[in-house]
Amino acid sequence: MSTTGADKARARELLEQGASLYEDGNLYDALGCWKEVLDLDPGNPIAEEYLRFVRESFQIDVDAFLTHQEEPPAAETLSPPEAGLDPPSTPGSVEVERMDWGQLLDEGPELLEDVPPVPEDLAESVDFFVDLQPGGLSSAPGEGAAAWGRQTVQLDEQYDSVEMSLDVSLASLEDQDPMTMPTSVFAQGAGDGKRQFAEDSVEILPELRDLGEDVSTARLAEIVRQGIAEIEGTGGGAGVPRALISAPNPATSADGLMAEARRRQQLGDFSGSLELVEQVLARDGEHEEARAFFEENRTRLFAMYRSRLGNLGHAPRVRLRQQEIVWQSLDHREGFILSQIDGRTSFEDVIQISGMDELDATRILARLVEHNVIG
């Protein structure tokens, strides 16, 4: 079967859609999208890479998983063993069974016997913090600046979903979030707070210690990213799955990052490529090729997100009732965009009034449309 231009365009869209679904924690639909890409464009390397990543990370048979999802297991089976998000057993770590928290909470405490590592009063999420507290930037606690990064892996009520985010902050030691503990990896639930998960990450910090107080957030972000990659590389953050976006080993030099960015762009992974060139630009804002790639990736992503929105002059409405909205998994930026939807304001105007980067606002709208929250 030959692949037409239209097929390729659709395949690119599906790749992005799959990545977006994956980021939202919807593994099942994400896999569906990538499988569809292979139907349209057999041998598409990026779809194969994504599927391989999922197979290896979660130790699952994708076809069986998809089939299984269509026929849910009996209640006592909790989860299919092949679909488990079982972290490798590491000394000092807490093993987290793959499980459906929503189901657990709904169906009663007797099922909790099957999930010993997680206390029953945990709510629907478990977070893992990789804390990069340097401790070397100020002479005494409470003085000067401290930096830390946080990588969050969230298992929400759909146990197969994984969401990762990275925050880097500058703050005085006194202002630290009490949940953030130095040089450790924690599993944290909304219930009783934190559980130690693994101890590692100290070794990645010497570079931070050498930085002055005027270090930029972008530079910190880059260092923290590298640090996290190192943790993942050493297996120190056992049980912390690598983010999909960083599935290939991240290149550390600008040339390496650019090479990977080029490859990603050729494969149609524009958001992956954009993220890499942003790293290059954080180091060198004048990098010409990175700037060109930055613009091109943004243009392509704009086109894709906009095609999902359709007519930008359309004034969308909220499709959910107030009480349903609070059950969505949104952050405050998405919450803000959602609050601007009133059936009178067009997509274009919402983007204008958001005060956000245009691409970010368009991406959020596209996601809200995809998830049927607005339309």
Added chain:
Amino acid sequence: MERIIGIDLGTTNSCVAIMEGGVPVVLSNKGGYKTTPSVVAVSENGKRLVGHIAKRQAVTNATNTVYAAKRLMGRRWGSPSVRTMLETTPFTIVEGPNQDARVKLRDRVYSIPEISSIILQEMRLIAEEYTGEKIEKAVVTVPAYFNDAQRQATKDAGRIAGLDVLRIINEPTAAALAYGFGKNIDRTIAVYDLGGGTFDISILRIADGVFEVLATGGDTFLGGEDFDGRIIMDLLVLEFARAHQIDLRRDAMALQRLRDAAEKAKCELSSARETEINLPFIISTGGSEALHLQQPLSREKLEELTIDLVERTIKICRKTVEDAGEEIDDVLLVGGMTRMPLVQQKVKECFGIEPLRGVHPDEVVALGAGIQAAALLEDTQGVLLLDVTPHSLGIMIHGGLFSVLIPQNTTVPTAKSHIFTTVKENQTQVKIIVMQGQSERAAENELLGEFILTGLRPAPKGAVEVEVTFDINADGIVSVQAKNLDNGQQQAITVTATSGLSDEEMQTMIQENQDYLVDVRSAEEVEKTKLEAQRALMEIERVFPSVRDQLGGFDFGQDAIKKAEGVISRAKSAIEAGDMSAIKSSNEALGRTLNMFKGVLQRIG
């Protein structure tokens, strides 16, 4: 038929009205709202935003959003209003070339009349949309206390917006007109106007079609936004901080949502006794969690939070009524805030009479302007306001005092003379300092101009007489002449109110505005054409699989499919590039392709 619109150019909201079949009607904007926020912004990509859309991004794009520009209208750099604005507004105010205040949005500096012209233009477009005709003339309202410079600046704003402002009328006068106070009435009324950003109280005496302003008072920094502020600060932010130890004010998006929600809740509590503020996902915590804000608010609680603000307006009312020195026959309520039951109750208590509230308080001023506009067109309405001088005019005399030649509220045209004498021994010249204002102390009034009359005969003080004449013509232009009665020698100046804009600047701004309108219209046309192309493309792509099945088996069919694919691909490229002529030609090709496809499907069908 030529139409003249009436515009209420407000500090916080603006409104436009027109006479329809003998009845004034307020016109709705594109969003269906009858008032439009007087807010102008420039977005990150350089797009000009006006009205609701500009207001809704006012917090997230604070430095590039101008609100309440009216407070700066006709004000000199260094005046108290400008100084207060400099301290309180997030947008940048800079000094203009003529000692006027200007604002900076992104990398461009705008004069205040230019900002107001953007709002007036929006009003004009609303009226043009409604009437389907080009509108070129308007009556615009201003506060009763506006001086000549501020009135002139308002007229200049109209000119930039392509509007000939035929008449500037006082807001309380317009409100009185809307309530039917006209030619055959002899009453003293109080107009209590509590808007979004300012509070004005005006006492008018209406007799024989002349609306005389007896006294005005107010606070240009007190309005509905302060009421919203209490809900935000003293309730929402405080309670949220108590519950979560998070200060919502630090997040621009959260603050914008708080403002919108507070205003909405306040409005709801004018009719309901209780409401609930619901803001899901208001802020994200350090982790992956987003918090919701849910806060009930009762009318009693709102009154408790804002009672001191209402009391402040009442205190000003009492003083203004005292200044006017007349019994009040009627009280009119103007401005959205007067819907608040507590405000109505306190006003009633203050004046001892039930306020009139038959006309929508947000629309009443625009309706009055619309009535006056129609009256200017043909005097069949029985209403014709006479122009009066808004302030007293006179000269500064010995001792720093202000000698009034033309008192406030004198109908124009008019001329008045007065004879002055020298105050020093052997004085050979006099300086005539022309001023306007209400204070007896010259320093507290506004300087309009000055000149020197020389060649006086050296003589003992008081021996030489100089006659000073003020003349105001029908266009409001003031001429001042000083004549040495000894020898007939004279000197004169003409005072023309200026908004701080030179003629050259005005011409440039008018041209720029016209160019802007052309750009906007052509961008709209591109969008429309693009939309047509996108619709045709969607339709073609929908039926393409069936057509392919039908035609794919034949050579000619394959050829047709190939051509159609070419048309689709060219149309997509043209849309992506935004190339107007290419999109237009694509539209024709898409139309032909669609017709052909439909023909094929009909044959199958």
